Amino acid sequence: MTDTTAEFEKLLAKSSKGTYDLRLYVTGSTRKSKLAIKNIKQLCETHLKGRYNLTVVDLYQTPEAARDEQVIVAPTLVKKLPPPLRRLIGDLSNSSRVLLALDIKQEDE
Amino acid sequence: MAKPKKIIKPAVKFLQKCPTGITGLDEITGGGLPLGRPTLVCGSAGCGKTLLAMEFLVHGAVEYREPGVFIAFEETAEDLAKNVASLGFDLKALIARKKLAVDYVFIERSEIEETGEYDLEGLFIRLGNAIDTIGAKRVVLDTVEALFSGLPNPAILRAELRRLFRWLKDKCVTAIITGERGEGTLTRYGIEEYVSDCVIVLDHRIIDQTATRRLRVAKYRGSVHGTNEYPFLIDAQGISVLPVTSLGLNHKVSQERVPSGILRLDTMLGGKGYFRGSSILISGTAGSGKTSVAAHFADAACRRGERCLSFLFEEAPNQVLRNMRSIGVNLEPWVKKGLLRFHAARPSLYGLEMHLAVTIRAINQFKPSVVIVDPISSFSTTDNSFEAKAMLIRLVDFLKVKGITVLLTNLTSAGTALEHTEAEISSLIDTWLLLREIELNGERNRGMYVLKSRGMAHSNQIREFRLTGHGVELTDVYIGACGVLTGSARLAQEAREKAEELAAMHDAEQQQAALERKRHALEAQITALRAEFAANEVEAKRLILQSEQRQESMVKERQEMEHSRRADPATAAGRNKK
Numbered sequence: 001m002t003d004t005t006a007e008f009e010k011l012l013a014k015s016s017k018g019t020y021d022l023r024l025y026v027t028g029s030t031r032k033s034k035l036a037i038k039n040i041k042q043l044c045e046t047h048l049k050g051r052y053n054l055t056v057v058d059l060y061q062t063p064e065a066a067r068d069e070q071v072i073v074a075p076t077l078v079k080k081l082p083p084p085l086r087r088l089i090g091d092l093s094n095s096s097r098v099l100l101a102l103d104i105k106q107e108d109e
Numbered sequence: 110m111a112k113p114k115k116i117i118k119p120a121v122k123f124l125q126k127c128p129t130g131i132t133g134l135d136e137i138t139g140g141g142l143p144l145g146r147p148t149l150v151c152g153s154a155g156c157g158k159t160l161l162a163m164e165f166l167v168h169g170a171v172e173y174r175e176p177g178v179f180i181a182f183e184e185t186a187e188d189l190a191k192n193v194a195s196l197g198f199d200l201k202a203l204i205a206r207k208k209l210a211v212d213y214v215f216i217e218r219s220e221i222e223e224t225g226e227y228d229l230e231g232l233f234i235r236l237g238n239a240i241d242t243i244g245a246k247r248v249v250l251d252t253v254e255a256l257f258s259g260l261p262n263p264a265i266l267r268a269e270l271r272r273l274f275r276w277l278k279d280k281c282v283t284a285i286i287t288g289e290r291g292e293g294t295l296t297r298y299g300i301e302e303y304v305s306d307c308v309i310v311l312d313h314r315i316i317d318q319t320a321t322r323r324l325r326v327a328k329y330r331g332s333v334h335g336t337n338e339y340p341f342l343i344d345a346q347g348i349s350v351l352p353v354t355s356l357g358l359n360h361k362v363s364q365e366r367v368p369s370g371i372l373r374l375d376t377m378l379g380g381k382g383y384f385r386g387s388s389i390l391i392s393g394t395a396g397s398g399k400t401s402v403a404a405h406f407a408d409a410a411c412r413r414g415e416r417c418l419s420f421l422f423e424e425a426p427n428q429v430l431r432n433m434r435s436i437g438v439n440l441e442p443w444v445k446k447g448l449l450r451f452h453a454a455r456p457s458l459y460g461l462e463m464h465l466a467v468t469i470r471a472i473n474q475f476k477p478s479v480v481i482v483d484p485i486s487s488f489s490t491t492d493n494s495f496e497a498k499a500m501l502i503r504l505v506d507f508l509k510v511k512g513i514t515v516l517l518t519n520l521t522s523a524g525t526a527l528e529h530t531e532a533e534i535s536s537l538i539d540t541w542l543l544l545r546e547i548e549l550n551g552e553r554n555r556g557m558y559v560l561k562s563r564g565m566a567h568s569n570q571i572r573e574f575r576l577t578g579h580g581v582e583l584t585d586v587y588i589g590a591c592g593v594l595t596g597s598a599r600l601a602q603e604a605r606e607k608a609e610e611l612a613a614m615h616d617a618e619q620q621q622a623a624l625e626r627k628r629h630a631l632e633a634q635i636t637a638l639r640a641e642f643a644a645n646e647v648e649a650k651r652l653i654l655q656s657e658q659r660q661e662s663m664v665k666e667r668q669e670m671e672h673s674r675r676a677d678p679a680t681a682a683g684r685n686k687k
Binding site for chain 1: 212214215216217220221222223224225226227228229230231232234235237238239256260
């Protein structure tokens with residue numbers, strides 16, 4: 001019995017750490033868009049290497065996405081998984097806030 | 110003369126307007142909202158901002174073939190559809206026909222974390238996409254200020270909103286932006302700074318425990334507009350604004366006369382009755398018969414086949430019907446025929462403005478030629494006489510413009526001058542009838558006279574006003590040595606006069622009889638005397654005859670004697686001669 005509980009805990013820990021589903025909504029190639037893409041890519045590579053799934057959506061290309069995803073601010077990073085859902089607005093240059101909002105433990109420090 | 114019209118051409122294009130389709134609002138704004146520009150509609154919670162905005166879109170979509178986009182920051186599309194369904198707007202059908210798009214913008218503050226510089230381009234894209242999809246000409250943002258509570262960094266938001274409004278202008282859509290009223294400012298976050306073309310302020314004020322909705326065009330750049338506060342209604346037909354104050358004094362007047370329904374009253378008013386389209390006031394104390402005069406007028410109008418709308422503020426329609434039946438005026442058939450309609454409401458039901466609004470809407474719907482307001486005095490309380498007057502001026506103006514004859518009744522409280530109307534509206538009135546109580550000899554009677562009647566020769570006489578089983582009757586009052594008498598005093602006086610007359614007649618007869626008797630007596634005497642004379646005459650004649658006979662016989666005897674004595678004839682003859 002203890003075996004399975006430990007297994008579950010382990011799986012849980014792995015899953016929460018493992019699957020970050022992130023979507024970044026940007027508006028074309030504006031300065032803010034570029035900065036946001038650069039920032040999130042850097043951050044993911046540093047902290048979530050191998051366990052994240054980042055999609056960049058250009059709202060100009062798919063305007064319906066703005067309504068479907070309740071996006072009004074650009075750039076917006078939506079953390080779909082793990083729960084809870086969070087929306088990070090802005091160009092993501094305040095990395096400590098981003099990490100906090102994404103609930104990423106900074107193991108280095 | 111050159112044609113000046115051809116020379117003077119407007120160098121600049123006048124501001125084009127976008128009709129809202131909301132009753133009255135287009136009148137105030139001179140055609141609608143500024144075309145292709147944003148308009149700010151602000152007001153406190155629950156004053157009808159969302160409804161006004163939604164009506165603007167629905168009318169646009171249905172009547173003006175201009176599709177619209179509604180961006181809701183506070184309500185979901187489902188809630189909106191439900192809320193306006195009661196007004197007969199079928200949002201879902203309009204959305205399905207691509208006449209309308211509703212987009213609910215949901216901002217959950219707790220989900221949001223600011224991580225750097227941002228803009229509202231997402232909203233622009235959403236809005237732009239919605240506009241382009243249905244080819245929208247009209248846009249509503251309700252309430253854009255919700256962004257301030259949902260998003261951090263107001264400085265960015267302000268800049269972005271300014272950009273949004275400019276962008277809407279560039280898109281050439283007519284937009285309504287709603288905003289909650291703030292302390293000392295039109296909107297809570299001061300967005301009126303950025304929407305400078307047209308500002309409409311809605312208000313929901315409570316005075317004397319009655320609420321009245323009002324609308325004011327605070328600003329309209331490049332256009333003349335009504336500047337007053339106009340009352341508006343929200344009911345089953347949506348919003349209707351009532352710009353009654355925009356009426357002037359240049360209405361047409363009619364020469365036509367309408368009978369009052371009381372024959373003698375018509376006689377008093379130059380023989381023909383009131384003027385059509387004039388205002389008539391009947392004032393009097395309680396129970397002086399004002400409603401009865403009004404009922405006669407209503408009855409007369411219905412008899413002519415005209416429509417009559419009666420506003421009752423103190424009695425229920427059925428009560429009026431019953432009471433009027435008791436004086437022989439049966440109004441029920443007219444109600445059944447649809448010629449007479451009652452509109453009963455307590456004065457305290459809503460504010461004055463609302464009453465006016467309701468009254469005017471009822472008149473517009475029923476289109477009567479005669480309107481009765483019974484009584485106007487119930488609107489006046491001590492502290493709102495100015496407003497009551499203003500309301501009545503507007504009502505009377507409105508009716509005059511429409512050419513509707515209006516009969517108002519006014520209850521004068523005991524102890525004040527009869528000529529005093531609570532609302533001081535005497536200047537508005539064309540024909541003023543006064544019902545006066547005349548107290549004399551322990552009874553109360555009614556008198557009526559025409560205080561004024563513009564434009565006609567009218568009687569200056571007080572008539573006694575009587576309510577009989579067959580209607581109102583006006584009779585001449587007794588005017589004699591003892592003054593003006595009415596009621597039983599008049600009857601008594603009349604009886605007394607009759608008795609005196611009778612007595613005088615009796616006297617004359619007696620004199621006549623006495624004379625006759627005297628004549629008879631004298632004649633009898635004469636007859637008696639004549640008879641006596643006759644008797645005497647007969648006697649006298651008989652005596653004369655006797656003496657003659659006697660003489661004759663004496664002569665005869667003497668002759669015989671002489672004859673027998675054979676006396677000398679000469680002697681005998683001589684003796685005879687002696």
